[in-house]
Amino acid sequence: MHKPEHHKKSESNLDEGVRDKRKALVEKQIMEQACLLFAEKGYGGTTLTDIAETVGLTRAAIYYYFRNKENLLEAIMEDVTSAPIREIADWAETAPNESGGRLKSFVEMRIRGVLSRQAQMRVMEVAEAALPAELAQRHKAGKRRILEEYRNIIKEGMLRGEFRAQDDRVAALAIIGMVNWTASWFTAGRGKELDEVAAQIANMALQSVIMPQSRNASFVDAPTAIQTLRNDLDQLALLINQDKA
Amino acid sequence: MHKPEHHKKSESNLDEGVRDKRKALVEKQIMEQACLLFAEKGYGGTTLTDIAETVGLTRAAIYYYFRNKENLLEAIMEDVTSAPIREIADWAETAPNESGGRLKSFVEMRIRGVLSRQAQMRVMEVAEAALPAELAQRHKAGKRRILEEYRNIIKEGMLRGEFRAQDDRVAALAIIGMVNWTASWFTAGRGKELDEVAAQIANMALQSVIMPQSRNASFVDAPTAIQTLRNDLDQLALLINQDKA
DNA sequence: CCTACCGATCGGTAGG
């Protein structure tokens, strides 16, 4: 790195700017490497020496950038705890009203969120107990908000006769599982790419709760629905006799 | 198992039997408590003192039952790494041939497996990096086997024209997500019970890949048909309440 | 940012 040796007056200002930039750069590098190590070996299983070595520093130097180990974890998890609520708010502004499209767009938005912070999601899993109370609370609020939104979409869809689900909470959690699990297997450049994966899973999520088309038409009013069920029971009787034979 | 209590000569044998039983009991207790602590605080974040305290022993006493910390982890993870392959083999003997029923029964079997070892699943997540090579390998083989079986069922269903999926690997991983994620939210006695949850998620998994137009696809066997009718009755109830309002 | 350290606590083991 070049150092200006002529103009003595501006030297301190220039140095400060350069120094800040470099400091922010190193900070970011420490956070990235620490994130990967926490994700791999756990929070308690990762030492500050591990982190320092991967960024080419001594352990003591980490303390120049972060107050302590917990503070480093906090910096890494800051974004991932606040992002979901922000992203849901953004999504809500342009989300479709129709239940099917609403569910699909929500799932796609969530998959993009999860995969854009893949390593952090993993750290959240393994370091949840070590998280400072404030962040843990915020993270929990985010999870609650996500579950709530899924349940609202599903319940609304059921009321409109577009969806069918035994229990909206279980349905929501099942879909959350499909979405969150992507963080543990998706690798860019290996197999389908993000957009394709997001589209397919959004579609699967929709299919898992949507009314089969023909069935949908039968459930516009109670008498028609009851007639359909009568036919279904005849069908079921045939099936049972068939099994016996 | 009968033990002679008269003949003084065999007294040492009696003691040994009692001692062995007690030792096995304490061993099991240590494993259970350690499992819960590892699940909560991570492997590196749990000390042997933590474990010893919860079972009312000194830390040194742990070394009477287990060679060291890693060996304790190994004992806890032994079952969970070998069970899946064994359970798949058992399942295969009585599994339906028809793709829909096959997928559903596989999902239900897997959910039962996951939830019968809920804490161990969590430990596996957080302690994967600390797992001895042999167990890590076995666990990986189990995961591969599960993914393979899902893909086979899905591919077979697609060949028969019963299923539709953009990419069978993504479909399989999405369903695996639904199943595995149950470990992170299911609590017995809170909300739906295991059988209901397993049935609903199995049904959602099926719906997520089944051909949509085939309403008859729901009527391949009696249990599936009954499940469909249950969903329909829920829907009908909603419809009636809606009309009232 | 490093060297030189500290109080404490880590996993593991000695003798009794």
Add this chain to the structure above:
DNA sequence: CCTACCGATCGGTAGG
């Protein structure tokens, strides 16, 4: 000789 531990402390290393 063995068992089921305990109190104390080992060499190293943690966060700071």
